[in-house]
Amino acid sequence: MFSNFCHVLKIKQFALKDWELGETHGLSHWQRVERNGIILATSEVNITVVRLFAYLHDKCRIDNGYDVEHGKRAANMINGIRHTLLKELTDNELELLSKACELHTTTLRTGNSTIDTCFDADRLDLERVGIIPYPNKMATVKGEYYAKNLGEFYDLAALITME
Numbered sequence: 001m002f003s004n005f006c007h008v009l010k011i012k013q014f015a016l017k018d019w020e021l022g023e024t025h026g027l028s029h030w031q032r033v034e035r036n037g038i039i040l041a042t043s044e045v046n047i048t049v050v051r052l053f054a055y056l057h058d059k060c061r062i063d064n065g066y067d068v069e070h071g072k073r074a075a076n077m078i079n080g081i082r083h084t085l086l087k088e089l090t091d092n093e094l095e096l097l098s099k100a101c102e103l104h105t106t107t108l109r110t111g112n113s114t115i116d117t118c119f120d121a122d123r124l125d126l127e128r129v130g131i132i133p134y135p136n137k138m139a140t141v142k143g144e145y146y147a148k149n150l151g152e153f154y155d156l157a158a159l160i161t162m163e
Contacts, residue, residue, distance in 0.1 A: 007048070007088055008034075011055045029125055030055045035160045037121035039153070040142045044113040048089075049096045053118040057101045068105060075102035109139035116140045124153065 012030070037050035060073035075098040078086065082094060089097070099110070100118035109116050120143030123133050135147040146153035 008051045010085055011052050029128060032125045033121045035157060036124045037117055038160065039156060040117045040120055040140060042113060042142070045117045046093060046096060046114045049093050049100065049114050050117050050121060052097055053100045054121065057104050057122060071102045071105050108137065
């Protein structure tokens with residue numbers, strides 16, 4: 001767990017380096033996505049991948065508007081830091097992280113519990129931009145449940161702080 005914490009901290013620092021787009025897709029959003037992923041995770045989910053996704057999925061945005069290609073750019077970036085910042089990841093973890101980043105804005109669900117948890121962790125933070133998460137747009141059973149019961153989700157989320 002300590003190694004996991006240090007690894008996420010290094011990625012968080014990397015994501016913040018040269019970040020200029022503010023908070024809409026910045027640190028506070030990333031922290032909420034990490035928290036949401038922890039809430040959504042089941043025993044089948046690789047939580048390391050979910051936590052890294054939180055800090056990398058929007059790193060390659062060019063603006064805060066409609067930027068459909070930012071997921072592909074993030075996947076390319078991940079492959080570029082494979083042998084440095086992500087050297088502790090297995091090939092499978094790297095593939096999951098890359099796919100989750102690449103597909104998070106273009107794919108509803110994949111059937112892979114880790115990738116789909118990444119998707120829903122991000123989607124459950126859509127209210128920051130005025131969009132209510134729709135249950136039928138969620139990729140996981142837990143994501144669908146919490147989208148139907150946002151009050152319960154927010155109560156639970158308030159108990160968890162990510163820094």
